[in-house]
Amino acid sequence: MMILNRRILLSTLALLPALRSTSASAQGADPLPSWNDGATKQSITNFVARVTTQGPDFVPMDQRIATFDNDGTLWIEQPMYVQLAFILDRVKALAPQNPGWKTKQPFQAVLDGDMKAVAASGEKGLMQLMAVTHAGMTSEEFSKIASDWIASARDPRFKRPYTELVYQPMLELLAYLRANGFKTFIVSGGGVEFLRAFAERVYGIPPEQIVGSRMKMTLETREGRAVLVKRPEIDFVDDGPGKPVGIETAIGRRPVAAFGNSDGDLQMLEWTSAGTGARFCLYVHHTDPDREWAYDRASSVGRLDKGLEAAKTRGWTVVDMKSDWRRVFAFDKEQSQ
Amino acid sequence: MMILNRRILLSTLALLPALRSTSASAQGADPLPSWNDGATKQSITNFVARVTTQGPDFVPMDQRIATFDNDGTLWIEQPMYVQLAFILDRVKALAPQNPGWKTKQPFQAVLDGDMKAVAASGEKGLMQLMAVTHAGMTSEEFSKIASDWIASARDPRFKRPYTELVYQPMLELLAYLRANGFKTFIVSGGGVEFLRAFAERVYGIPPEQIVGSRMKMTLETREGRAVLVKRPEIDFVDDGPGKPVGIETAIGRRPVAAFGNSDGDLQMLEWTSAGTGARFCLYVHHTDPDREWAYDRASSVGRLDKGLEAAKTRGWTVVDMKSDWRRVFAFDKEQSQ
Numbered sequence: 166m167m168i169l170n171r172r173i174l175l176s177t178l179a180l181l182p183a184l185r186s187t188s189a190s191a192q193g194a195d196p197l198p199s200w201n202d203g204a205t206k207q208s209i210t211n212f213v214a215r216v217t218t219q220g221p222d223f224v225p226m227d228q229r230i231a232t233f234d235n236d237g238t239l240w241i242e243q244p245m246y247v248q249l250a251f252i253l254d255r256v257k258a259l260a261p262q263n264p265g266w267k268t269k270q271p272f273q274a275v276l277d278g279d280m281k282a283v284a285a286s287g288e289k290g291l292m293q294l295m296a297v298t299h300a301g302m303t304s305e306e307f308s309k310i311a312s313d314w315i316a317s318a319r320d321p322r323f324k325r326p327y328t329e330l331v332y333q334p335m336l337e338l339l340a341y342l343r344a345n346g347f348k349t350f351i352v353s354g355g356g357v358e359f360l361r362a363f364a365e366r367v368y369g370i371p372p373e374q375i376v377g378s379r380m381k382m383t384l385e386t387r388e389g390r391a392v393l394v395k396r397p398e399i400d401f402v403d404d405g406p407g408k409p410v411g412i413e414t415a416i417g418r419r420p421v422a423a424f425g426n427s428d429g430d431l432q433m434l435e436w437t438s439a440g441t442g443a444r445f446c447l448y449v450h451h452t453d454p455d456r457e458w459a460y461d462r463a464s465s466v467g468r469l470d471k472g473l474e475a476a477k478t479r480g481w482t483v484v485d486m487k488s489d490w491r492r493v494f495a496f497d498k499e500q501s502q
Numbered sequence: 503m504m505i506l507n508r509r510i511l512l513s514t515l516a517l518l519p520a521l522r523s524t525s526a527s528a529q530g531a532d533p534l535p536s537w538n539d540g541a542t543k544q545s546i547t548n549f550v551a552r553v554t555t556q557g558p559d560f561v562p563m564d565q566r567i568a569t570f571d572n573d574g575t576l577w578i579e580q581p582m583y584v585q586l587a588f589i590l591d592r593v594k595a596l597a598p599q600n601p602g603w604k605t606k607q608p609f610q611a612v613l614d615g616d617m618k619a620v621a622a623s624g625e626k627g628l629m630q631l632m633a634v635t636h637a638g639m640t641s642e643e644f645s646k647i648a649s650d651w652i653a654s655a656r657d658p659r660f661k662r663p664y665t666e667l668v669y670q671p672m673l674e675l676l677a678y679l680r681a682n683g684f685k686t687f688i689v690s691g692g693g694v695e696f697l698r699a700f701a702e703r704v705y706g707i708p709p710e711q712i713v714g715s716r717m718k719m720t721l722e723t724r725e726g727r728a729v730l731v732k733r734p735e736i737d738f739v740d741d742g743p744g745k746p747v748g749i750e751t752a753i754g755r756r757p758v759a760a761f762g763n764s765d766g767d768l769q770m771l772e773w774t775s776a777g778t779g780a781r782f783c784l785y786v787h788h789t790d791p792d793r794e795w796a797y798d799r800a801s802s803v804g805r806l807d808k809g810l811e812a813a814k815t816r817g818w819t820v821v822d823m824k825s826d827w828r829r830v831f832a833f834d835k836e837q838s839q
Contacts, residue, residue: 372754
């Protein structure tokens, strides 16, 4: 039987000098130009060299699975998760068709911009907001709404589209890993269909390599056409202990490298490091209030507390954003140490 | 930002004459040698030519998603689903440690080989059998048990490992689609971890491209190590209307081609054909009692009834196994029409 698959094609490809010269690692060019030289950068390049070179730590290409958290790891998550900004904007956009919301919580709180009252509405309030913004429509309708919003929304501090507030060093890291035969996945607590609205264009990660939280869906016929309708009910939460479950369900292999920034990523990093053979775990530590934000143990969004302790104990790499990154965003001027 | 991903590598690859000559379609060699010439084979090659050639039906490589049912589409499913044979064998293997099963249904029926009584135990009985054979262990332990069984079990009629009872024409079709830039997925009612125990080796389909039914899993610590434990509770049934849901959840794109053999695949084929642009749907019709089996409308396993009607109405391709396939299994002698 002839099995000619992508992995075989790619293995063949690795033998072609002409093509390899187009990869970021060829000709001595630095594949990670936005990373300052030092122990952090070296821990990454050393790991990649070890697992891609014949020797005791070599990992075959089909097992080079790398998983990335999204919020706070690949793009900004302060002052609030981008998806929460989407929810608030959607409630405002839908308010004229729902006059009753003016006097009904948690909608009233959203319309009044009273974030304390939104928070006070708790999980039940959040589910009500999810129900009107993420359900009752087809998956195609949702994708269109999310894409349109992503194209027009602006971050309140940087006044730029969120898709420009992705970390340039992490984009280089994704490309560097892929050039070295890794398959890169997003494993996020965010909604999988929200992520798919921008991840391929922005990160080069196709929809089938995105794992996220999700609402239940059912198949229906509308106007004679089969459609998938999103239901106002959580199907799966891909956060904390959910991340290894999401990885096993969707990928079916344990990652050899995992990247996160909060305690919600801790189980993914532990699951990754508990495998046999060479493994790499990295936390992005937000330490740069000038170029981005500084937060960790006391933050309500993206808290990094237990994770910092685990990283110390286990020798995981911790990125000090301020000193390790030459620039944070593509639009930053380069800054050496 | 430099995004060098696999799809770009593959696009580049398509430009290389040296490498293309290693593909099945080069040099005029027939990429589908186990298919007899005729309308069925031509419908496949015509479709692939249309979507891979610049023109109104061209489909970019990243959208060339093809989904395949497994049981009855890629390998044998008579006289019973292979996974059911696994369940029965496991119950027998575990019986010495469970003396009470001798007098307790549905276990007694399994141990007595009384398939009527097994069937009579219904969904509740099946769940009890699933609970003792597919749960209460880690995902790694289950994978090992499934792999070992696959390596040793033999089909009762052909006296061969099930992994030899895969359809040679379908293996060629998988390879042909991949050589033309398609990403091939399994979308099966079978258990995803059971499928992963053999699918990469046998079909060249990696674990992350397999969608199936699944039990719930939870993250636990056992002997200081993070493990995923399979729970005796169904999480998702990837059959019938579940198939489009499984596809949207795991792949996030509508397939352009879908392949099945039973009414349980009908919604997957309808979901595929309801997309805009060129689409291809194919049913394998089991019409060869000598080389394999003959069954359709009246079969309890793999019933194909509504699907045959839909195929007629919608102009889907229906493989007549007896006349369209030169051989069914790799070990068959070739047979022309």
